[in-house]
Amino acid sequence: MSDPLSLLREQFVNKKPLAHDDTHITIGDLKFPRSILTTYKQDRGRGAPYPLDALYYLLQKPHLAGATKTRAYKEECKLHNFQSVLIADQKDVLAYLTGKQETSQYLVSVEELTTIVPQPSEAPVTAKAAEKAAGEKRKREEPTLDMTDEKMVEAKKDLEIRLDSMAPSLLHGPEEKKKARVPPLDELNVAIEPTTSPYILADAAVTRSILEKERSHLTRTTCLHTRNGKDFKQLHEILRGAIASRKSASGAGSKSKAAASAASNRATSSALPAAGQRRDRYNVSGVEAFKAAGMDATLLQAEQQGSSLLSSTQNQSSAPSKRSVDAPITIKRAPQNVEPIILVPQAASAVITKWNIKDLLEKGQYKTREEQKKAGYKPEERISVMHQEEGPNGTIHTYHYKVVDSAENMKKEDWPRVVAVFMQGPEWQFKQWDLSSFGGKLVNMFQRTCGVHIIFDKEQPHENAKKFSVKMLAMSRSKRHLDGQVRTGFWDHLKYHNRLASQIREKQHQDKARQSGRA
Numbered sequence: 001m002s003d004p005l006s007l008l009r010e011q012f013v014n015k016k017p018l019a020h021d022d023t024h025i026t027i028g029d030l031k032f033p034r035s036i037l038t039t040y041k042q043d044r045g046r047g048a049p050y051p052l053d054a055l056y057y058l059l060q061k062p063h064l065a066g067a068t069k070t071r072a073y074k075e076e077c078k079l080h081n082f083q084s085v086l087i088a089d090q091k092d093v094l095a096y097l098t099g100k101q102e103t104s105q106y107l108v109s110v111e112e113l114t115t116i117v118p119q120p121s122e123a124p125v126t127a128k129a130a131e132k133a134a135g136e137k138r139k140r141e142e143p144t145l146d147m148t149d150e151k152m153v154e155a156k157k158d159l160e161i162r163l164d165s166m167a168p169s170l171l172h173g174p175e176e177k178k179k180a181r182v183p184p185l186d187e188l189n190v191a192i193e194p195t196t197s198p199y200i201l202a203d204a205a206v207t208r209s210i211l212e213k214e215r216s217h218l219t220r221t222t223c224l225h226t227r228n229g230k231d232f233k234q235l236h237e238i239l240r241g242a243i244a245s246r247k248s249a250s251g252a253g254s255k256s257k258a259a260a261s262a263a264s265n266r267a268t269s270s271a272l273p274a275a276g277q278r279r280d281r282y283n284v285s286g287v288e289a290f291k292a293a294g295m296d297a298t299l300l301q302a303e304q305q306g307s308s309l310l311s312s313t314q315n316q317s318s319a320p321s322k323r324s325v326d327a328p329i330t331i332k333r334a335p336q337n338v339e340p341i342i343l344v345p346q347a348a349s350a351v352i353t354k355w356n357i358k359d360l361l362e363k364g365q366y367k368t369r370e371e372q373k374k375a376g377y378k379p380e381e382r383i384s385v386m387h388q389e390e391g392p393n394g395t396i397h398t399y400h401y402k403v404v405d406s407a408e409n410m411k412k413e414d415w416p417r418v419v420a421v422f423m424q425g426p427e428w429q430f431k432q433w434d435l436s437s438f439g440g441k442l443v444n445m446f447q448r449t450c451g452v453h454i455i456f457d458k459e460q461p462h463e464n465a466k467k468f469s470v471k472m473l474a475m476s477r478s479k480r481h482l483d484g485q486v487r488t489g490f491w492d493h494l495k496y497h498n499r500l501a502s503q504i505r506e507k508q509h510q511d512k513a514r515q516s517g518r519a
Contacts, residue, residue, distance in 0.1 A: 003110055004052050005038040012059060013099040022081075025056050039113050040096075044088055045106040049113060057082040058090060059097050063466065065090040071469055079472055144206065155198045339402045340501050341417045342385065345424040346405040351454050351475070352422045354379045354405045361385045361401075361491075364484035366475065387491060389502040399501035407432045419499040420450045420490070423470055425462025443468060450499050452490060 007027045011018055019026040025034055034053035041049050057077060058065065064073040067087055077084040085093055089106070096104045147153060344350070344357055348369060352360065355369045355377070362385060367375075383403040388396050401419070404410060415437040423429070430442055438444040451470035455461055456477050465472070471493045476482045494500050498507070 003039060004032045004036060005040060005055065005107075008052070008056060008059070009097050009099070012097060018056070018060075020053070020056065025052055037113060039108050039110060040089075040093065040104065041106050041108060042089065043086060044092075049108070050085065050089075050093075051083055054083040054085050055093060055097065058085045058093060061466075062094055062098075065094060072466065075472055076466070079474070151198060152202065155200075159197055159200065339384075339400050339417070340419040340499075340504065341402045341404055341410075341414060343418060343421045344403060344405045345422060345429055347424060347429070350422075350424045351456070354383055354403055357403055357422070358383060358385055360483065361387070361487055364487040366480065366483045366486070387501070389500055391502055392506055397502065401501065407434070410434065412436065418445075418449050419501075419504070420452060420494060421446070423451050423453045423462075423465055423468075425453070425464050427464060446470060450494050450497050452493065454486065 004025075004027065007030065008018070011027050016028065020034070023034060024031040032052055034051065036052050037049040038052055038055060039049065040055060041047055057080070061073070061076060063069070064076060070087060074084060076082075092104055092106065095101045096107075147156075342357070344352055344354055346353070353369060355372045356367050358379075359365045359367055385401040385403055386398050387401065388398050391397055404414075412434055415434055433442075435442060435445055438448060446468040451468055452473060453461055453465040453470045454473045454475055457474050461472055471489075473486050473489050475486050491500075495503070498504075
């Protein structure tokens, strides 16, 4: 049995190509299952052997090794469906696989590995053999009759002769076929005994084996078929009760609607002048004359503006009842110099810009810059994103987040308020950024804020995004109903790192309480 770990080390040291897919890892001309166990044991020799895909992916991403890159390494493994290597083993694994050391004290022999845990039955195959096997279509295996047996052939002929004697088989015309009649069994002189015919017995066995492999197609009709004489009496009673209650409710509703319509008709008929009622010489009714004379200026102004004073008062009276039923929602807007800040790229080629961040983070809808321009949308000078968050006492508040796409609009005292950064990737995005609040290092900024890098599906992240602590969020190019997952992932990321506006405000209140308690 070939050792995949030794082959992986030899292939990497000799700088030969390595490849992988969803199920296998290709090392040279051999393909190994990704879950196959290697001879390297986890947890410095105290745990189970590592699978091949964990060591392979660490060898492909050596820059993610170490304690400082643990979160980025875990997210990369989860994103590409690879198992991870423990931090305690990463240094020794890379030293052995890259050829810096000849052996490792945590290796076991292949014979010892088989005694620890049984290996999968799938053996490594060559790449050409795997492609050939994938291209070949599996033959359909069905039981058939063995017609090479002479007894079987004679039995089939005997059955044909008996069937021909049961009905007239010499009629060929369509009119004669209509007149032909198959006599019933009691009128036939020939007695048929199917159980004695070897052909019928063999055919029945084949048919039975085929029927056992078949699965009945379920529909909304066939799924109601029951066995053992069961019925749905209880379900029928429930449905009858539901139908009766709906009919009674609809009847009552129609009666109330008819009464309301009759009352409204009576009201309108009383308000309008009768057929013989006299109007003035200008053909103006009394109500219109009062409006024109200014006796009801407020009502006249409301009618001219196209609004109804009566409807507005009704809406005002009905609004408090709705608020009393729903949960209390208040909009808390902090002063502009205290609002949290979200930084977005300014380049038009970026996935997230000021043109689409408001719709994405508020409604969960992604639109490109071109789509927004065609729709006539123009971003305001000051963009604010609103998000509902639950307070410590259970009440729901709406907080505002300021969106900034240019470092020129940022003052020195604004940088500590940055809670999230949408990273495009190129280094020129971070030019003219005042990082004095973060020790002058971009790494410190991404450790104190929530970095986000959004990519489309089946795209690789930017190389600079792998250097920092950045959250990777994948978004579909065509499936717009999945945009809500990106919105949820962003706000959950801020909540996990305590960067929501409600969490920051609660922390500030706690700090003030501590200071006042000390004083």
